[in-house]
Amino acid sequence: MSTAPDWQQGGFGLYLHWPFCQSKCPYCDFNSHVAARIDQRLWRDAFLAEIARAGRDTSDRILDTVFFGGGTPSLMDPDLVAAILDAIRSTWRTSNSFEVTLEANPSSIEAARFRAYRDAGVNRVSMGMQAMNDDDLRALGRLHSAADALRAFDTARATFERVSFDLIYARQHQTPDDWRTELDRALALGLDHLSLYQLTIEDGTAFGARHAAGKLPGLPDDDRAVALWDITQERTQSAGLPAYEVSNHARPGAESRHNLIYWRSGDWLGIGPGAHGRLTLDGTRYATETPRAPGAWLDGVSRETREGWELSPLPAAEHATEFLLMGLRLAEGVDLDRYDAIAPRALDAQVLAGLAGDGMIELDNRRLRTTSQGRLLLNAVLRALLVDD
Amino acid sequence: MTELSRIRNFSIVAHIDHGKSTLADRLIQLTGTVAERDMKEQLLDSMDIERERGITIKANSVRIEYPAQDGHTYILNLIDTPGHVDFAYEVSRSMRAVEGSLLVVDASQGVEAQTLANVYQAIDADHEIVPVLNKIDLPAAEPERVKEQIEDVIGIDASDAIPISAKSGLGIPDVLEAIVRRLPAPKGDRTAPLKAMLVDSWYDSYLGVVVMIRVMDGIIRKGDRIKMMQTGAVYGIDRLAVLKPAMTDIAELGPGEIGVFTASIKQVRDTRVGDTITHEKKPTDKPLPGFKPAQPVVFCGLFPVDSNEFDDLRDAIEKLALNDASFSYEMETSAALGFGFRCGFLGLLHLEVIRDRLEREYDIDLITTAPSVVYHIHMKDGSVEELHNPADLPDMTYVDHIEEPRIKATILVPDEYLGDVLKLCQDRRGIQEDLTYAGSRAMVVYDLPLNEVVFDFYDRLKSVTKGYASFDYQMTGYRQDYLVKMQVLVNDEPVDALSMMVHRDRAEMRGRAMCEKLKELIPRHMFKIPIQAAIGGRVIARETLSALRKDVTAKCYGGDATRKKKLLEKQKAGKKKMRQFGKVEIPQSAFISALKMDS
Numbered sequence: 005m006s007t008a009p010d011w012q013q014g015g016f017g018l019y020l021h022w023p024f025c026q027s028k029c030p031y032c033d034f035n036s037h038v039a040a041r042i043d044q045r046l047w048r049d050a051f052l053a054e055i056a057r058a059g060r061d062t063s064d065r066i067l068d069t070v071f072f073g074g075g076t077p078s079l080m081d082p083d084l085v086a087a088i089l090d091a092i093r094s095t096w097r098t099s100n101s102f103e104v105t106l107e108a109n110p111s112s113i114e115a116a117r118f119r120a121y122r123d124a125g126v127n128r129v130s131m132g133m134q135a136m137n138d139d140d141l142r143a144l145g146r147l148h149s150a151a152d153a154l155r156a157f158d159t160a161r162a163t164f165e166r167v168s169f170d171l172i173y174a175r176q177h178q179t180p181d182d183w184r185t186e187l188d189r190a191l192a193l194g195l196d197h198l199s200l201y202q203l204t205i206e207d208g209t210a211f212g213a214r215h216a217a218g219k220l221p222g223l224p225d226d227d228r229a230v231a232l233w234d235i236t237q238e239r240t241q242s243a244g245l246p247a248y249e250v251s252n253h254a255r256p257g258a259e260s261r262h263n264l265i266y267w268r269s270g271d272w273l274g275i276g277p278g279a280h281g282r283l284t285l286d287g288t289r290y291a292t293e294t295p296r297a298p299g300a301w302l303d304g305v306s307r308e309t310r311e312g313w314e315l316s317p318l319p320a321a322e323h324a325t326e327f328l329l330m331g332l333r334l335a336e337g338v339d340l341d342r343y344d345a346i347a348p349r350a351l352d353a354q355v356l357a358g359l360a361g362d363g364m365i366e367l368d369n370r371r372l373r374t375t376s377q378g379r380l381l382l383n384a385v386l387r388a389l390l391v392d393d
Numbered sequence: 394m395t396e397l398s399r400i401r402n403f404s405i406v407a408h409i410d411h412g413k414s415t416l417a418d419r420l421i422q423l424t425g426t427v428a429e430r431d432m433k434e435q436l437l438d439s440m441d442i443e444r445e446r447g448i449t450i451k452a453n454s455v456r457i458e459y460p461a462q463d464g465h466t467y468i469l470n471l472i473d474t475p476g477h478v479d480f481a482y483e484v485s486r487s488m489r490a491v492e493g494s495l496l497v498v499d500a501s502q503g504v505e506a507q508t509l510a511n512v513y514q515a516i517d518a519d520h521e522i523v524p525v526l527n528k529i530d531l532p533a534a535e536p537e538r539v540k541e542q543i544e545d546v547i548g549i550d551a552s553d554a555i556p557i558s559a560k561s562g563l564g565i566p567d568v569l570e571a572i573v574r575r576l577p578a579p580k581g582d583r584t585a586p587l588k589a590m591l592v593d594s595w596y597d598s599y600l601g602v603v604v605m606i607r608v609m610d611g612i613i614r615k616g617d618r619i620k621m622m623q624t625g626a627v628y629g630i631d632r633l634a635v636l637k638p639a640m641t642d643i644a645e646l647g648p649g650e651i652g653v654f655t656a657s658i659k660q661v662r663d664t665r666v667g668d669t670i671t672h673e674k675k676p677t678d679k680p681l682p683g684f685k686p687a688q689p690v691v692f693c694g695l696f697p698v699d700s701n702e703f704d705d706l707r708d709a710i711e712k713l714a715l716n717d718a719s720f721s722y723e724m725e726t727s728a729a730l731g732f733g734f735r736c737g738f739l740g741l742l743h744l745e746v747i748r749d750r751l752e753r754e755y756d757i758d759l760i761t762t763a764p765s766v767v768y769h770i771h772m773k774d775g776s777v778e779e780l781h782n783p784a785d786l787p788d789m790t791y792v793d794h795i796e797e798p799r800i801k802a803t804i805l806v807p808d809e810y811l812g813d814v815l816k817l818c819q820d821r822r823g824i825q826e827d828l829t830y831a832g833s834r835a836m837v838v839y840d841l842p843l844n845e846v847v848f849d850f851y852d853r854l855k856s857v858t859k860g861y862a863s864f865d866y867q868m869t870g871y872r873q874d875y876l877v878k879m880q881v882l883v884n885d886e887p888v889d890a891l892s893m894m895v896h897r898d899r900a901e902m903r904g905r906a907m908c909e910k911l912k913e914l915i916p917r918h919m920f921k922i923p924i925q926a927a928i929g930g931r932v933i934a935r936e937t938l939s940a941l942r943k944d945v946t947a948k949c950y951g952g953d954a955t956r957k958k959k960l961l962e963k964q965k966a967g968k969k970k971m972r973q974f975g976k977v978e979i980p981q982s983a984f985i986s987a988l989k990m991d992s
Contacts (some may be wrong), residue, residue: 019951019952035952073950077720087772122962155622179504195725201947201948202947203947204946204947204948226942226943227942229942229943230942237712250945250947250949251948252946252948263950265951266949266951266954267809272951274951274952278952279952280951280952280954280955281951282954291955291956318412322958325958325961325962326954326958329954329957329958330949330954333949348513358976359919361746362920364783378943380943380944381919381941381943381944381945382920382945382946383944383945383946383961384919384941384944385919386961387961387964387965387968388919390961390965
């Protein structure tokens with residue numbers, strides 16, 4: 005067995021956060037802001053400075069992936085994206101299967117930039133389609149129409165090697181039949197990656213406030229949510245895009261390599277306001293975090309004060325918790341030998357046997373996986389596994 | 394030492410909130426016993442819990458010097474007695490230490506059940522009773538009606554009742570004069586051997602155990618060697634004092650006087666309320682009659698929420714027990730709740746007070762199991778066992794029959810709620826003994842099983858009468874009935890902390906209510922959970938808690954790991970408040986809530 009650092013089994017990626025949107029969606033609790041004017045040059049300088057800084061400790065590594073997330077990164081000038089990717093390529097060697105993903109809104113404005121993004125080095129887009137009919141798009145606060153979205157999708161597919169899109173389901177008043185029809189339309193487009201999220205009402209969002217006030221009628225109860233989930237599993241499976249993660253479906257081999265780094269507990273650099281990273285240096289795994297407010301982050305970089313930047317060693321128990329909570333989201337599950345090497349203590353054999361008996365998990369040769377039922381109850385499975393210290 | 398004719402000893406009988414403590418404060422204030430700047434509300438109630446609840450738990454006393462209109466100065470000793478039935482024995486002892494009582498009745502509320510129990514104690518102690526109508530200045534005051542009620546219900550002459558307002562000070566001088574003129578002076582023989590009654594005792598962190606006494610005969614002095622006649626223990630008096638209410642040293646105390654002493658006594662447990670104190674060398678030949686040791690009547694388990702706090706709980710219970718001889722405890726282990734103590738109390742209020750003190754003064758979070766009474770288990774071999782904990786019930790094949798304690802409950806209630814009260818008592822297996830009217834209020838007397846009363850009876854009574862009923866009870870004895878142990882099984886595992894003794898006829902109803910309640914209280918698990926109530930092997934009620942269907946976070950990427958991990962940490966901490974039963978986790982709050990249910 006090699007004594008290579010654990011992160012290498014997950015890979016090494018770079019996440020870059022663009023914190024701006026044209027408008028804030030009512031369900032979104034991400035770090036996104038609506039700004040009238042954005043000085044893209046200032047942002048370029050700051051991103052480049054951060055990339056150079058990150059390179060100091062890691063330039064000997066091979067970079068597997070880059071992910072432009074947000075916010076709405078498809079609002080970034082293609083020149084800015086190009087400058088960033090140039091800097092990245094001159095800092096790290098990149099892997100043969102180097103994946104560069106950019107999140108995009110499916111509107112005509114963005115579609116016009118797709119070619120320029122591709123020329124800058126983006127080879128995968130993830131489009132926030134969210135719904136395939138106008139009424140539901142409006143209810144979700146999206147600015148695009150279903151027809152816009154399909155046109156943008158066609159452009160994307162003609163431009164990039166790989167295209168994925170997101171749909172949100174378990175929406176207000178959505179019936180199992182509605183969802184089956186909508187999902188089948190999406191699958192008929194013949195893509196090889198789909199993210200299918202059940203709508204979650206988060207505190208601190210417009211939906212959260214409306215829900216608390218009882219003004220979000222028609223949300224599914226548990227039984228309907230489970231029925232919708234079952235339809236999702238069944239339709240994607242038969243279309244050849246099984247779930248490889250709780251909410252992500254792909255033709256085998258077409259998975260998001262970047263996101264797999266998170267779920268497989270690799271190392272990733274987090275660059276931009278509110279970005280989190282995990283980085284193993286000299287055998288210690290660190291969690292990094294930056295201020296969420298765009299102005300504060302920009303100031304911190306340009307004045308080189310970096311006030312409020314976190315770089316804290318991750319205790320073994322927390323590392324182990326993350327390893328499980330991320331890894332058990334994957335259909336492939338986790339390697340218990342890896343877990344034992346990270347964790348202060350092995351998992352309780354009795355708890356494992358109990359969960360297996362209840363049909364929540366499978367143990368196969370030191371590989372621990374959630375069953376499809378167990379994945380639907382993952383939080384409960386994790387609570388059972390992570391008994392007190 | 395004071396002339397017997399210049400001494401008056403009295404207590405105040407009143408219902409909660411009728412103004413007993415305020416009146417005591419005014420008496421102290423008007424006679425200048427306490428400097429104005431030292432006055433604080435309810436001088437005599439020294440425990441936080443006493444002040445908060447407006448109740449007196451420990452007896453307390455104050456010595457007041459009063460220059461009366463006849464030109465003489467009198468020593469007035471007020472003993473403030475506990476007002477609650479749980480402390481009935483202590484009340485009876487305090488009553489025997491004085492010759493008269495002020496009966497304080499709220500002129501707007503009238504006589505309450507608790508007033509009755511205490512005034513009967515005063516009558517039993519041959520007290521001269523002076524009725525006092527308080528809150529006379531309230532618009533709702535009805536002094537004439539209340540006087541009539543005192544005469545009807547209690548049967549004493551109320552024509553000379555003194556109208557006062559303890560709050561404003563109105564009528565207080567009249568009360569002081571009436572104490573001197575209407576209450577008898579104590580009797581006693583100063584040449585006889587020492588005979589003093591132990592009225593109360595408490596632990597003071599500076600002085601050790603302080604003993605309150607009433608001297609009947611003889612003289613007690615600092616340095617005397619005294620003997621406690623029940624325990625046989627001998628002590629030397631270190632310090633002799635009177636309470637004003639601050640401790641003020643005094644050289645000697647003679648007949649009729651009330652004071653305190655310290656004598657290097659280590660534990661309050663070494664002193665017995667009602668005991669007779671005499672001189673070691675020249676003892677009295679006749680101890681005071683009526684001594685009886687305290688008997689706990691209600692038992693429950695006390696367990697620390699955090700099992701790491703067991704040692705702290707033990708220390709705290711030991712300390713409290715030093716100061717409260719009526720509180721008993723023994724270690725108990727429960728599969729559900731771990732290590733704890735089975736504790737015996739004088740009643741439900743006593744239970745609450747001890748629990749509150751453990752939680753507040755010692756900062757320990759507690760789980761309290763269902764209160765249970767003491768059953769007499771008559772075995773087939775003729776022996777009798779006392780059962781304090783349903784979990785200890787012997788195999789029924791060896792049991793001939795079971796007896797349970799009964800009480801006589803007196804309830805005073807406005808007319809319009811009478812029907813609900815009768816129904817409640819009937820539902821609780823009560824047998825009506827008396828029903829009379831005093832004005833628009835009914836007085837009902839019921840013979841009830843104590844086990845039906847310890848089970849949320851007060852709460853139900855309060856709720857069906859919107860708080861207008863008053864209630865009091867006394868133990869009457871034991872009676873055989875068809876009693877069974879009801880067990881609760883969660884996912885087929887018996888939960889010992891939820892077992893209870895119930896009457897067979899009430900078992901289905903209680904079992905159903907318990908299962909329904911638990912179904913609400915236990916969070917859903919990954920599997921469905923049967924919740925059953927059973928007698929022996931027979932299931933009498935059943936509910937099924939359906940399985941959790943969906944509990945997963947839809948989106949979890951690099952930036953979510955930290956937040957998700959913190960959430961899990963929080964849930965893990967929440968798990969400490971859960972108890973594991975086989976595969977099922979039951980929140981501790983369920984043990985408390987499951988036992989409070991609507992019938």
